[in-house]
Amino acid sequence: MVSPLLEPFREAYRNLELLPLRSDKELQRFAVKYGTEIIEELEQLVEDSPSEDGKIILAGHRGCGKSTLLYEFKRKLDDRYFVVFFSISDMIEMSDVNHVNILFSIAVQMMSEAEAQNLTIKDSIKKSFYQWFAEQIRTETNQADATLETGFNFSSLLAHIKGILKINSTIREEIKQKYERRITDLVAQINIIASAIESQSQKKILVIVDDIDKIDLAQVRDIFQSHIKAIMLPSFRIIMTIPIAALREVALKATLQTETNDQIVQMPVYKLFKQGDINSPNAIPDPQIIATLTEIITKRIDPALIDPDTLEKICLYSGGVLRELIRITNDCCRVRLRSVRRYPDDNTLKIDQAVLEQSITEISLDFAESIGTADEEIIKTVYEKLKPKDLKDQNFLDLLHGLYILE
The missing domain is CATH 3.40.50.300 (P-loop containing nucleotide triphosphate hydrolases)
Structure with missing residues (x-):
């Protein structure tokens, strides 16, 4: 049996290629x-x-x-x-x-x-x-x-x-x-x-x-x-x-x-939060930016295939970087496509919090593979103080270039 969700998720996955729009x-x-x-x-x-x-x-x-x-x-x-x-x-x-x-x-x-x-x-x-x-x-x-x-x-x-x-x-x-x-x-x-x-x-x-x-x-x-x-x-x-x-x-x-x-x-990348609110647990993201990021996703995937709260979290996890927004959603589609094939009778499957957590874990491990102790210290300092100890530090510049740190 082939799930009726297979083709919609497959189309979404194909729409979420990590390529710029050049036509x-x-x-x-x-x-x-x-x-x-x-x-x-x-x-x-x-x-x-x-x-x-x-x-x-x-x-x-x-x-x-x-x-x-x-x-x-x-x-x-x-x-x-x-x-x-x-x-x-x-x-x-x-x-x-x-x-x-x-x-x-x-x-x-x-x-x-x-x-x-x-x-x-x-x-x-x-x-x-x-x-x-x-x-x-x-x-x-x-x-x-x-x-x-x-x-x-x-x-x-x-x-x-x-x-x-x-x-x-x-x-x-x-x-x-x-x-x-x-x-x-x-x-x-x-x-x-x-x-x-x-x-x-x-x-x-x-x-x-x-x-x-x-x-x-x-x-x-x-x-x-x-x-x-x-x-x-x-x-x-x-x-x-x-x-x-x-x-x-x-x-x-x-x-x-x-x-x-x-x-x-x-x-710049999209600034999801005001600078002073970035580390606050009660920080509220900019609704206009969330709306723009949401539109980018829903032009590529049927909104019925993704939980609304999960979609907002994908926007937040992206850090405002459009490529990461597409990458995370693409990875979520990959995870869910495997589930759709595994459970063809379940027509309630969608991208939810569990799928997102699995995708984020995999992406985080991918990022972590290249991080050394000195890099961790720089990332921690930037997170806490919003700037590195030394703007000329080559490790900091490499982290900035590699999207480990965003500005």
Whole structure:
């Protein structure tokens, strides 16, 4: 016998993937109104900047909703700008992200978007672009010639370039070695591509590079402190994400403020409680925020499948981090799906307190595996005093980066 609850829980489980909303269809199904002020702040910086090559930093915790918000921002500006939006994780292995391959990825993605929008770029210019790309990845340049002769469809060559860039560490290292001391040559080619696109589209370029916030802090320092001038060189607007922990390092923050003309936007997690009430057993969560988090869940799961009190507790356990909200509910669905198969005759099964406690226990054990004694002391201090003993402590910054501590 198959339980009538199997399919509803299965659908909910599939709706609770730990992925950002990056398509119009997904936004239509699951989006809720949030981050309006962040979008307005980004729009103001893009539109009102005195220069057309401003670089904007969006900082926030992993999982706070930056990716979905940036996709919404892209949609809003599509009619006014030639927007190139991509995740660096789709282009480069995350452990190998550096300033050179970020810039090279921007070049590839600009041409990819130009192809997607069917821009008419002169054959001679287009051919030179693709010969240049082919040379960087050691692809025979006659492949670019052959592509030109078969209907001006460069999609296969672009896919080839992206694939090699993603999986071939040797090629990435060669590109880095080639341009690390000749970064202006790389940027010059990027600017030529940008100029051709702007000429044909009659729009200014806006590049949005997502998921840089997911790399290690050491890589963030290397890119945005040691090599930030290289990242600032392209002659068009760029928005990049960084982890919130980067702004707690004095030297790194000062460099970012100076080089971006202080164009830094911070995206906080939802604050469930007022700061002074956080540790009070009688603290009352912000009803508006609870309502927003509840809406995020009930767009993905039938409210009849989850106990209302349990739903509120899921919101509280999330800490206001959207990814954790989805993760906890997803885990609850996994637990309940096993029960539905075990007891197909029981039509009263839903996500209740017992299911939530089991899920939280499993997630807590997962978090605890990486915590050492020094980390425990820092977490305890932050819990009791709402700040660490030393904001520069690397252990504290790592805990902030890893979502063990939220701000």
